[in-house]
Amino acid sequence: MERGGGTVSGKHADSVYYRVLDDALSLSEKIEQMGRKRFDELTGRQIMFLAMISSFDEKPSLGDMARKARCSHQNAKTVLGALHKKGFLDFKLDADDQRVLRIHLTKKGRVVGLRALEELDRLVSRIGENVDREAAEAFADVIAELSEVFGGTFSLMGDGQEEQAAL
Template identity: 35%
Template sequence: MTRPEAESGAVSDDDYARLLAFRDGLRRFLHWSEDQARREGLTPSRHQLLLAIRGHPGPPSITDVAEHLALRHHSAAELVGRAEAAGLVRRVADADDHRVVRLALTAEGETRLAALAAAHLEELSRLRPRFDALWVDLPSQEPSTSR
């Protein structure tokens, strides 16, 4: 179904309300997520680091983690160093290229992240009906070939 506003390029009052609801939902979820991380004894940035390591296909490098977290390489390396000192991550030499350092979670990092992941999946399930409603009648876009 195509919305007349989308075809004409006009943004309707309903569109503005949908965008507001989406941004509000994102902010509330992020605030909730940060609180959950703190309750688990982690800073929000350490929680994101653990997720970037565990969610990456295969052991990530610091460069990979920096990309996931939208950080500069040196900032990601500092975050990794603090998490390593806290016993949450460990550095592993790459089997093929000894110049590359890979990252892995320690048992402690795995335990803390697993608790947070379970809570986050439960919260996303709870929020799903609210977010699903935002997609109703939203036109799908073809992937853009230019940026």
């Protein structure tokens, strides 16, 4: 299978590790573009957050979202803040613990969140129909290893926000 069209060239073109990174970035960009075509005013990350919020049985907190999205609280807060500004969700204090903000989808947020979940289900089904299970498992293993290399985040310098904060 010939691969080409990526951004890696010159002495790095033959490196499988550069190709993995280049292909992962390219795949991420394609997913982002697919999302933007279906949900014009939202980024791929915002679409995924709406889908994730819709998947909870109870109203999630900021911490719940950060854990589910595998990102920092600050990153989750930024994405959720943008969704709030666009009218997709509201924040309300938890009835039992006033220190906790719960995320409540607006009607607009519920409609788009459920649509995003449906789109995600179709995409995953399409992947399952077209990608060998063993290849998908190997890919998932590589992504998990890359995540560990980058300290749980995908900082290009290899240092996660948590490590930066500790310095």
